[in-house]
Amino acid sequence: MKSEQVRGLIEGKVPGIVIRVPRERRVMVHAPQERLMEVLGFLRDQGVTHVSTISAVDRMEEKLFEVLYHLYWENNEITVRVEISRENPVIPTVTTVFPGALPYEREVQDLFGIRIEHIPDPRRILLPDDWPAGVYPLRKDYTVK
Amino acid sequence: MTSPLDVALYLLIFPGFLFLLLFGLFCEWLDRKVYARMQNRVGPPIFQPFADLVKLLGKEDIIPRNVDRVLFQYTPLIAFAAVMTPIFNIPIWSVKALFPLQGDLLITLYLLTIPTLALFVIGWSSVSLYPLVGGFRAATMLFGFEVPFILTCLSAGVIAGSWSISDITAHLALQPVGMLVLVPGFIIALLALEAKLERTPFDIPHAETEIVGGTLTEYSGKKLAVMHLVDDIGMVVGSSLLAAIFLGGFIFLDSSFVLYGTDITPWINFILYVAKSLIIVFVLTLVRTLFARLRIDQMLDFSWKYLAIGGLFQMFIAVMYVGSSVGGIP
Amino acid sequence: MKENIVIPVGPQHPSFKEPMRLDLSVDGEKVVSADIIVSFNHRGVEKATEARTYTQNLYLIERVCGICSHSHVNCFCQAVEEILGLEVPERAQYIRTFIGELERMQSHLFWFGVAGHMIGWDTFLMYTWKDRERVNDMLELTTGNRVHYALNTVGGVRRDIREEDMERLKRGLGFLEERTRYYMHVMTEEETFLKRTVGLGLLPTEMAKRLCAVGPTIRGSNVKFDVRADDPYAAYGDLDFSVVTSDTCDVWGRTYVKAGEVLQSIRMCNQILDELPGGEVRVKAPSRVPAGEAVTRYEAPRGELIYYVKSNGGNTPERIKIRSPTLANWLVMTEMLKGVYIADVPIVTDAIDPCLCCSGRVTITDHSRGERMVTTLDALRKRGMDRRGIS
Numbered sequence: 001m002k003s004e005q006v007r008g009l010i011e012g013k014v015p016g017i018v019i020r021v022p023r024e025r026r027v028m029v030h031a032p033q034e035r036l037m038e039v040l041g042f043l044r045d046q047g048v049t050h051v052s053t054i055s056a057v058d059r060m061e062e063k064l065f066e067v068l069y070h071l072y073w074e075n076n077e078i079t080v081r082v083e084i085s086r087e088n089p090v091i092p093t094v095t096t097v098f099p100g101a102l103p104y105e106r107e108v109q110d111l112f113g114i115r116i117e118h119i120p121d122p123r124r125i126l127l128p129d130d131w132p133a134g135v136y137p138l139r140k141d142y143t144v145k
Numbered sequence: 146m147t148s149p150l151d152v153a154l155y156l157l158i159f160p161g162f163l164f165l166l167l168f169g170l171f172c173e174w175l176d177r178k179v180y181a182r183m184q185n186r187v188g189p190p191i192f193q194p195f196a197d198l199v200k201l202l203g204k205e206d207i208i209p210r211n212v213d214r215v216l217f218q219y220t221p222l223i224a225f226a227a228v229m230t231p232i233f234n235i236p237i238w239s240v241k242a243l244f245p246l247q248g249d250l251l252i253t254l255y256l257l258t259i260p261t262l263a264l265f266v267i268g269w270s271s272v273s274l275y276p277l278v279g280g281f282r283a284a285t286m287l288f289g290f291e292v293p294f295i296l297t298c299l300s301a302g303v304i305a306g307s308w309s310i311s312d313i314t315a316h317l318a319l320q321p322v323g324m325l326v327l328v329p330g331f332i333i334a335l336l337a338l339e340a341k342l343e344r345t346p347f348d349i350p351h352a353e354t355e356i357v358g359g360t361l362t363e364y365s366g367k368k369l370a371v372m373h374l375v376d377d378i379g380m381v382v383g384s385s386l387l388a389a390i391f392l393g394g395f396i397f398l399d400s401s402f403v404l405y406g407t408d409i410t411p412w413i414n415f416i417l418y419v420a421k422s423l424i425i426v427f428v429l430t431l432v433r434t435l436f437a438r439l440r441i442d443q444m445l446d447f448s449w450k451y452l453a454i455g456g457l458f459q460m461f462i463a464v465m466y467v468g469s470s471v472g473g474i475p
Numbered sequence: 476m477k478e479n480i481v482i483p484v485g486p487q488h489p490s491f492k493e494p495m496r497l498d499l500s501v502d503g504e505k506v507v508s509a510d511i512i513v514s515f516n517h518r519g520v521e522k523a524t525e526a527r528t529y530t531q532n533l534y535l536i537e538r539v540c541g542i543c544s545h546s547h548v549n550c551f552c553q554a555v556e557e558i559l560g561l562e563v564p565e566r567a568q569y570i571r572t573f574i575g576e577l578e579r580m581q582s583h584l585f586w587f588g589v590a591g592h593m594i595g596w597d598t599f600l601m602y603t604w605k606d607r608e609r610v611n612d613m614l615e616l617t618t619g620n621r622v623h624y625a626l627n628t629v630g631g632v633r634r635d636i637r638e639e640d641m642e643r644l645k646r647g648l649g650f651l652e653e654r655t656r657y658y659m660h661v662m663t664e665e666e667t668f669l670k671r672t673v674g675l676g677l678l679p680t681e682m683a684k685r686l687c688a689v690g691p692t693i694r695g696s697n698v699k700f701d702v703r704a705d706d707p708y709a710a711y712g713d714l715d716f717s718v719v720t721s722d723t724c725d726v727w728g729r730t731y732v733k734a735g736e737v738l739q740s741i742r743m744c745n746q747i748l749d750e751l752p753g754g755e756v757r758v759k760a761p762s763r764v765p766a767g768e769a770v771t772r773y774e775a776p777r778g779e780l781i782y783y784v785k786s787n788g789g790n791t792p793e794r795i796k797i798r799s800p801t802l803a804n805w806l807v808m809t810e811m812l813k814g815v816y817i818a819d820v821p822i823v824t825d826a827i828d829p830c831l832c833c834s835g836r837v838t839i840t841d842h843s844r845g846e847r848m849v850t851t852l853d854a855l856r857k858r859g860m861d862r863r864g865i866s
Contacts, residue, residue: 023557025706026770049684050700052772053798055783070770070781075705077770077781100687103805104798126517137522144522184601278817345595346667349818437667438595440818441504 001074003027009046014038027078033091036082040069040097043080048073051094054104056112058086060140065089065114069101089114111138155243160232168419169377170194172426176380179430194377198370206366209273216270217363220263221371227259228379235385236314237418238411239399245311250302253310253386254295260375261287261341264350264360267372271363279359282441283343283350289448290340290347296456297330297337300463301390310386314393321394326466330459331391333452335425338383339432340444342376346436347444380426388421395421497824501817509812511805524795529555529629529764532792537623539797540830542585545571545578546775547797548627553708554784555629557769561760565710565752567631572710573747574618574626575773576740580651581610582776583733586828587658590730593821594671599661606654613647616640631757641748648748652741659734662727672727676811676823679724686806690778691736692827694720695728702774713750714743726826763790775800777828801830 003021011019016032017039031039052070059066069080084091093116094101105116106125113136116122124131136142147155155161173194181188208217234249236242246252261283268280302308304323305316317323340347351359361372395417402410439447496512520539524532536551537544549571556563584607591599611621617636618624626632636644662668678688683696693700701718703711719735721728766788773780778800787793804827815823 022769049687051687052779052781053783053796053803055794055796057785057794068783070783072705072772072779077706077772079770079783098687099685100803100806103802107802125513128517137519142522144519144526184598185605186601348595434598436596437591437599437665437671439667439670440816442816443670 001076003076006074006076006078010039010042013042025076027076029078029080031080031082033082033084036080037092037094037097039080040094043071043073043078044097046073048078049098049100051098051101051104052077054101054108056108056114056138058112058138058140059083060086063087065112067091067108067114069094071098084114090117091115092117093119095120112136113139155233160237160243162229165229165232165378165381166374168422169374169381170198172380172384172423173377175423175426176430176433179427180434183431183434198373201370201373202367204366204369206368207363209271209363211272212363213270213272216266218368220266220270221364221368221375224260224263224375225371225378227256227263228375228382231256231382232385234310235382235389236311236393236396237385238415240311240315240318240393240396242311245309248308250298250308250310250313250390254298257341257379257383257386258287258291260379263375264343267364268350268360271360273363275362276360279350279362283360285441286340286343286347286349286444289445290337290452293333293448293452293456294337294341296453297327297334297459298386298390300330300456300459301327301393303460303463304467306467310389313390314396317390317394318396318398323466324391324394326462327391327459329455329462331387333455333459334387334391335428336432337448337452338387339429340448342379342383342429344429345433346439348438349441349444380429381422384422384425384429385418387425388418392421392425493829495829497812497820499812499817499820504816504818506812506815506817506820509809511809513805521795521797524792526791528790529792532795533628534625536795536797537625540799541622542582542830543578543775543777543780543799544623545574545626546773546780549575549709550771550773550780550782551784551795552627552629553773554769554771554782555764555786556760557771558764558767558784558786559629559761561630561758563631564755564758566635566754567756568710569747569751570617570632570634570636570756571627572714573636573744574614574624575709576743576747577610577614577617579776580737580740581607581614582828583737584610586733586825587730590672590822590825593825594668596668599668603658606651609647609651613644616643628757628760630760631755633757635756636748636751644748645745648741648744652738655734655737655741659731659738662730662734669727671819671822672730673723673725675726675819676729676815676826677725678807678811682810683724683807686810687803688778688807688827689800689803690775690828691729691732692778692804692807694718694732695730695826696724697722697728700779702772702779706772708771708773710747714746716743726822729826763788764792777801777830778803799830801827804829 003024003026006027007019007021010017010027010029014031014035016035018030020028020030022028029039048071050072052072055068055070057066057068063086064083065086067082067084071078071080082091089112091114093105095105102119102121103125105119106121106123108114109116109119109122110124110127113134127137157163174189174191177193178188208214231253233244234242234246234253242249264283265280268276268278268283271277271280301313304326305313307313307316343350351361361369364372396414397410399410400408402408402413498510498512500507500509520535523535527535532551533548537548539547584603587603588600588607591597591603614624615621617640618626618634626634678692678696680696680698683693683698688696689700697720699718699720702708703716704718716739719732719739721731723731764786766786768783768785771782771784780800781798783794783796785793808824808827808829811823811826812820
């Protein structure tokens, strides 16, 4: 499917979303935080099943975290981006919509300290068991001395 | 009656301890060398098994805290003694073994079961998880290969009309046709021996990739060295047994060859004995190279479906042969 | 209530090439459920990339994985080139693809050997690894290295394939094709091999898709999911190849897919050598990467590899997110182990071709001394040297 077709399919279906097509086979969707589940649910209903991964970016100066959900569908990599507060980073689990997202949610929670609500398995995934709580290595204020 | 000095010589030198040790190490080398060459590798030099033995004997011998000390420490010696003893009942340089007894075939079969039972006891007394599972597997395998092994060996006894290995060899020397009748039994006994020695495709009890070291995981130093020797000598004695009862006809009766007044038949027979044993070791190695390891349930399946049935078939044709005009005891 | 025995497998275990812990809940000889704990090998690569320039990152990222190093660098370079808007010359793309396919072949042959060892068949291991040496020889001929080829750079490749090497490369490919057809024959006919792979580690198609599996794992469950065909990059748009799948959904299927892929790789390599376009092998890349972001995907030997690179215009990247294929296959590994005999655990675990050094990356902590201090590589190195009395 051409990326423009994908854009046409999603455009306007959920209020507040902004779609950008930087090149062929890449669609970037910017969604407001409260619309995240709606967007993902809509995509799932279209037939999307594959979550490639979930990235997070620490925008410390702007006091935001960016969370990006990279999904693959019909030759396109669709990235859904939301911005959440850095002071109190909470986001709902998407495993109800995409069960395969679990390892990536655990990774984001472990390394960034973004709390994922109702995550089916809240254990650490990459950090050792005796890693101090409250220390999140991938945040910008954590430096390796 | 043989003098005590003679007995000591027999027990310690030939065909006892020293001979078994050297022949065992040699067979281990042959096995590893042939295995390697068939895999396109170079393989170890001839003194490698000896070097491995010496190295193990010099290593620290660790006894874990919670094991049953007596069983843990002394079972290897029992297995060692059990596996060496049958050589005195197996004909080496003549149709008669050194100390033939009526029923020594049965005694040998019992003695050769002891190493497997020892592995189970070792696994049990080691307390830790991997040897335990290994020990259970060793005991489970026993239910698979023991019946075919016994059936086929006893078939040879049926043909000879005796439970003595020496009598079987003598009978086959006089009536070599018997060996043809025993061919299916031979093949089955070879596979059963492969399982008894815990070699691929039946090396389930010490499958490294699954249960670390298997039964012998907790062993080190001298005890491990003894158990390795049990393996090697088991291979020698097992091959010798099969050589005596299935290839027994390839032997010369006493005084067949006399050179300058000396009866050199024992030497000729000894060479034949070594050749027969080495051929069997070679076949065992071939099987080891060609196949992947079976799972325990697959092994039991195979044993009962093919080996045991085959053993019964062998027994059947042995009885028929004896009852027919061709067979019969001279 | 019957209590199942829990057998911990690992983190040190002869069947694992890397530390990993499987907690197997067993009933007799069958696995009831499995829990996988990785992360013993965490290294902190993503964090480390933020402190290095793009050029320095080329070297770091190459070392994320030994056996799929080219995949990682390639994916990274593609991302940076996309942000820069840089057009890489065609010849460079072809060379990148050639090395990528050789890497795939070498990785799959490696896996055959490991799989053989897992089922107690060392002969298979010896044979396949000997043939793998041929691939390594070809890689050494073209790049100068057997592992970590140091071939890629932003803007192209650093070495060219010489005319005089073509003959040897073609002969190598011919030899490998013959050997791979032989292995294909062996894996379809050899009884003991079939007994240990057919019907094991079942992964139904729907479950594979739902749990987002990738690579030969999902292709062995009859799903045509291959980044080279779906989302072409480098020279794949020009090459003829088929995506190999198997409908058996078991370990055997995954083996078959890998063997088929080696044959397809040989086909592609031959085509590349025949149709290699002329021209430059690299273009000069600007020293500064403007602000921007890119999502790139690559079909590594183990499956889909995805990079998200974000630049803020500075000389070090803002964020590099790496998701290696093995992490994507963890969830399905737990599912595949259910109902499996203990004896089959190594081969089922190995069927996803785990490459854990790719999956777990975090900072070094010295917890053998009960200390939660975070230390640098330099400090650790110094401490190691002190212990050995080296100054």
